[in-house]
Amino acid sequence: MVAEEKKIKGRKNGLYPALSDELAASMKSGWADTERRGLEPVEQAPYAAKRRAALSARFPGERLVVPAGRLKTRSNDTEYAFRPSSEYTHLTGDQTQDAVLVLEPRLGEDGETADGHDATVYLLPRSNRENGEFWLDGQGELWVGRRNSLAEGEQLLGLPARDVRKVVDELVEACAERPAPTRVLRGHDAPIEAALAPHTTLRTDEELRVFLSELRLVKDDWELGQLQNAVDSTVRGFTDVVRELSQAIATSERWIEGTFFRRARVEGNDIGYGSICAAGPHATTLHWVRNDGPVREGELLLLDAGVETHTLYTADVTRTLPISGSFTDLQRKIYDAVYEAQEAGIAAVRPGAAFRDFHDAAQRVLAEHLVAWGLLEGPVERVLELGLQRRWTLHGTGHMLGLDVHDCAQARVEQYVGGTLEPGMVLTVEPGLYFQEDDLTVPEEYRGIGVRIEDDILVTADGRRNLSEGLPRTSAEVERWMAGLRG
Numbered sequence: 001m002v003a004e005e006k007k008i009k010g011r012k013n014g015l016y017p018a019l020s021d022e023l024a025a026s027m028k029s030g031w032a033d034t035e036r037r038g039l040e041p042v043e044q045a046p047y048a049a050k051r052r053a054a055l056s057a058r059f060p061g062e063r064l065v066v067p068a069g070r071l072k073t074r075s076n077d078t079e080y081a082f083r084p085s086s087e088y089t090h091l092t093g094d095q096t097q098d099a100v101l102v103l104e105p106r107l108g109e110d111g112e113t114a115d116g117h118d119a120t121v122y123l124l125p126r127s128n129r130e131n132g133e134f135w136l137d138g139q140g141e142l143w144v145g146r147r148n149s150l151a152e153g154e155q156l157l158g159l160p161a162r163d164v165r166k167v168v169d170e171l172v173e174a175c176a177e178r179p180a181p182t183r184v185l186r187g188h189d190a191p192i193e194a195a196l197a198p199h200t201t202l203r204t205d206e207e208l209r210v211f212l213s214e215l216r217l218v219k220d221d222w223e224l225g226q227l228q229n230a231v232d233s234t235v236r237g238f239t240d241v242v243r244e245l246s247q248a249i250a251t252s253e254r255w256i257e258g259t260f261f262r263r264a265r266v267e268g269n270d271i272g273y274g275s276i277c278a279a280g281p282h283a284t285t286l287h288w289v290r291n292d293g294p295v296r297e298g299e300l301l302l303l304d305a306g307v308e309t310h311t312l313y314t315a316d317v318t319r320t321l322p323i324s325g326s327f328t329d330l331q332r333k334i335y336d337a338v339y340e341a342q343e344a345g346i347a348a349v350r351p352g353a354a355f356r357d358f359h360d361a362a363q364r365v366l367a368e369h370l371v372a373w374g375l376l377e378g379p380v381e382r383v384l385e386l387g388l389q390r391r392w393t394l395h396g397t398g399h400m401l402g403l404d405v406h407d408c409a410q411a412r413v414e415q416y417v418g419g420t421l422e423p424g425m426v427l428t429v430e431p432g433l434y435f436q437e438d439d440l441t442v443p444e445e446y447r448g449i450g451v452r453i454e455d456d457i458l459v460t461a462d463g464r465r466n467l468s469e470g471l472p473r474t475s476a477e478v479e480r481w482m483a484g485l486r487g
């Protein structure tokens with residue numbers, strides 16, 4: 001047996017403890033050439049090139065390293081589904097595990113002045129057939145599927161590609177031979193961070209992370225198309241759930257989770273975050289993702305879910321639905337107040353507005369209703385100043401949306417919540433009211449009711465566009481829509 005093959009095999013309790021030389025030799029040959037040639041670049045390649053150009057301009061003369069991340073063990077030798085870092089995908093259009101983007105500073109003719117960067121993507125190559133890796137290693141292509149060759153990766157991404165198994169050595173060598181300030185996007189690839197530790201600092205690496213987050217604040221046209229696709233699939237997923245509500249009533253919230261997930265997998269890559277399928281009092285738990293409770297007629301279902309596209313952009317939409325098809329008077333009163341708050345929030349989304357205007361507008365409406373219902377003592381100005389409405393509104397009214405459901409989260413505060421809306425930004429507007437089951441400060445009939453309405457809003461040159469307007473929002477429209485779907 002060939003020594004290297006033995007090393008790759010190395011699995012305890014495998015049913016084949018030995019490998020004959022003849023079989024090893026047989027497995028090496030007799031395979032067709034499947035190399036794909038003349039591939040077109042992926043659609044997002046030119047957009048990714050522009051983003052890399054912006055990154056290059058921000059850090060002249062510096063070495064920049066952006067890993068995609070590695071597989072995470074779920075149990076023993078099974079792994080969680082791989083999802084690359086959003087930063088890596090944004091800069092390359094690629095989604096492969098273990099990959100790394102390196103921007104190497106280029107020097108001008110004087111040998112000293114920075115002159116842009118050379119970008120290289122380090123990828124996992126095809127599995128080795130010579131040493132048996134392709135069929136003996138648990139991550140070999142025969143077990144997990146064909147990978148792109150480096151030449152295919154180059155054509156698809158429009159970038160020179162190298163073998164990622166050499167990236168650590170080549171980075172260490174580059175740092176020694178061509179000293180330059182070096183930054184790595186932390187949190188995704190521990191071996192690379194360890195290798196670069198002598199050349200990087202937490203503070204300068206953080207500046208890279210912040211820049212890459214801010215680079216995503218304004219979406220380009222291609223990204224807006226992806227987000228619309230994500231929302232459109234999500235609308236179909238919500239429709240599926242309403243059609244299958246009777247099965248959910250017969251089973252549990254799990255049916256709703258599964259129904260939405262089916263749409264996410266059929267049309268997209270995955271769900272963009274854990275679906276919140278919250279029936280009855282579970283709606284008052286903001287991130288109810290256990291989804292294991294009963295679905296009862298007469299109660300509300302709060303469904304907060306988003307399909308993530310094959311290109312990893314996610315929607316984030318919430319509707320609160322009367323499980324029996326029509327709201328009770330109290331449910332409608334609370335729902336209509338949240339709707340009114342959402343209308344005020346959406347109306348405040350426009351270019352040039354302060355980011356937080358939509359939040360303030362929505363919170364004011366909710367506070368007004370809470371005072372009018374006698375749950376809070378006025379005046380409303382005092383309530384807002386002290387934030388007293390928050391006992392029932394709980395969370396901020398929205399956030400940026402994109403590759404991450406809470407996108408651009410590392411941006412500087414003055415660029416995000418303290419900043420100004422610009423055309424091409426996409427944010428959620430999602431006010432809610434939540435009356436906990438054990439809240440003794442509200443009348444008993446309010447307890448256990450939670451309502452949130454969430455839409456995905458694009459800031460346009462002259463105002464806004466609701467990407468998720470395909471779903472009804474007013475209480476009457478919701479009832480009509482449900483009646484139409486359930487026959």
Ligand code: GLY
Pocket residue numbers: 273304305316317405
């Ligand atoms: N959709 C969940 C959230 O925005 O937190």
Ligand code: MN
Pocket residue numbers: 316399428430454
């Ligand atoms: Mn949200």
